[in-house]
Amino acid sequence: MQGKRILLGVTGGIAAYKSPDLVRRLRERGAEVQVVMTAAAREFVTATTFQAVSGRPVRTDLWDAAAEAAMGHIELARWAEVVLIAPATADFLARLAGGRADDLLATLCLATEAPIAVAPAMNHLMWANAATRANVAQLATRGVAVLGPGTGDQACGEVGEGRMLEPLELAEQLAALLAAGGELAGRRVLITAGPTRERLDPVRFISNRSSGKMGFALAQAARAAGAEVVLVAGPVSLPTPPGVRRIDVESAADMLAAVLSELPGTHVFISTAAVADYRPLRTAQHNIKKTSDTLELAMERTPDVLATVAARADRPFVVGFAAETESVEQNARAKLMKKNLDMIAANEVGDAKAFDADDNQLIVLARGARYELGRAGKLALARGLVSLIAQQLAARTDRPQRGTALA
Ligand code: CTP
Numbered sequence: 001m002q003g004k005r006i007l008l009g010v011t012g013g014i015a016a017y018k019s020p021d022l023v024r025r026l027r028e029r030g031a032e033v034q035v036v037m038t039a040a041a042r043e044f045v046t047a048t049t050f051q052a053v054s055g056r057p058v059r060t061d062l063w064d065a066a067a068e069a070a071m072g073h074i075e076l077a078r079w080a081e082v083v084l085i086a087p088a089t090a091d092f093l094a095r096l097a098g099g100r101a102d103d104l105l106a107t108l109c110l111a112t113e114a115p116i117a118v119a120p121a122m123n124h125l126m127w128a129n130a131a132t133r134a135n136v137a138q139l140a141t142r143g144v145a146v147l148g149p150g151t152g153d154q155a156c157g158e159v160g161e162g163r164m165l166e167p168l169e170l171a172e173q174l175a176a177l178l179a180a181g182g183e184l185a186g187r188r189v190l191i192t193a194g195p196t197r198e199r200l201d202p203v204r205f206i207s208n209r210s211s212g213k214m215g216f217a218l219a220q221a222a223r224a225a226g227a228e229v230v231l232v233a234g235p236v237s238l239p240t241p242p243g244v245r246r247i248d249v250e251s252a253a254d255m256l257a258a259v260l261s262e263l264p265g266t267h268v269f270i271s272t273a274a275v276a277d278y279r280p281l282r283t284a285q286h287n288i289k290k291t292s293d294t295l296e297l298a299m300e301r302t303p304d305v306l307a308t309v310a311a312r313a314d315r316p317f318v319v320g321f322a323a324e325t326e327s328v329e330q331n332a333r334a335k336l337m338k339k340n341l342d343m344i345a346a347n348e349v350g351d352a353k354a355f356d357a358d359d360n361q362l363i364v365l366a367r368g369a370r371y372e373l374g375r376a377g378k379l380a381l382a383r384g385l386v387s388l389i390a391q392q393l394a395a396r397t398d399r400p401q402r403g404t405a406l407a
Contacts, residue, residue: 001031001171002383005032005079007033008022008026008084008085009084012042012043012091013089013121013122015087015164017044022086024167025168025170034059037060042060074111076108077107077111077113078113082115082117084119085116089121090120090126092118093135094135096135097134118147120136121164124154124160147165149162150163179226182224183387183390184386184390185227186226187228188265189268190270191218191219191230191271192232192259192275193212194210194233195274195275196249196254196275197235197251199279206299212233212236213238214360218270220382221379222270223241228245229241229245230247232259233246252303252305253279253303259305260308266316268319271309271318271319310339317343317396320345322347324347325348344364345363345373347361358377359377360381362385366392
């Protein structure tokens, strides 16, 4: 939803008191929100409230000369990337179904090419009325998305179907709706992130430095592009991006097991995890005591999760990461070949630059292609990388065999 321009229409129902909270939920997700109120909506909530939470002047009137001079209603209709009417009263649904243009909001709905979603809110008998049913059915055939309504206590004291969905749920449903047309719609993406921990004894472990931020940003970006996303995460302290399924693991062996069990049906595997390359040969049952001045540890290789996935006959599109301290591109290209990847994203990590940082830059190598994603926030980079993956995937979909001859 980042940067999406949402036109929020508020019509005159008691549920309008929840709409300022909806504006906040949408803005939290990075959307720009322009509120348009009907005359009846202003009987319930003031325009001042919406102006404060949206950070933009509210539009209420088709005949407001000053507002029209700033951005005419046709311009506003073009500005919107999606229109959400919440709450949508029975009267507004009827006007929308009838193609009326008798106030600013109805006119905008008629003039826009953006998709329209409505969140009905009304008394359960009004919702059940044949006239409303016919209007809603009519709107649905025109591609208007109907979100809700929910069932429960109503303002009139009755109980039934007709409550507006809660702001958080509306924001989530709208995000899913926007994502449904995304570049990775219908794809399943599996991502590893964070470090792994290899136990020495009950209180000690060997690990890698990794915040997990890049992998989590990729999960968020892939989800926003419409993918079903599974995130296999080592120990990190990051919140799970909304709509993403997360599986927490500890060691490289756990990570491999989780990845292999999630692999069926996966179209893209992205390996951002900083997997420990070695693990102690033995894990002590009790704390290792300080009995000598030096301590030698026998270590063995951990499984290479990325290479294991890339070596399978039923491999998805496989993307690796390379953190290099020198000869970034040369080393990354060598890894692309050695691990038989479809794509590799490389960055320089001298002075622990990229660790924990919120921004980064990447060189992306794929079969016969090279891209540079300039320094930016990890989410912006993740979006760029997701787009490159989607392009490569679309170009290869028709090929019977992929991922063999590289670069
Ligand atoms: N990786 C993995 N499992 C491992 C080690 C690495 O899945 N046990 C993945 C990482 O997630 C990353 C890629 O492999 O996507 C690159 O890892 P790196 O350790 O840099 O590559 P190596 O081939 O092990 O090279 P190096 O000799 O530089 O360690």
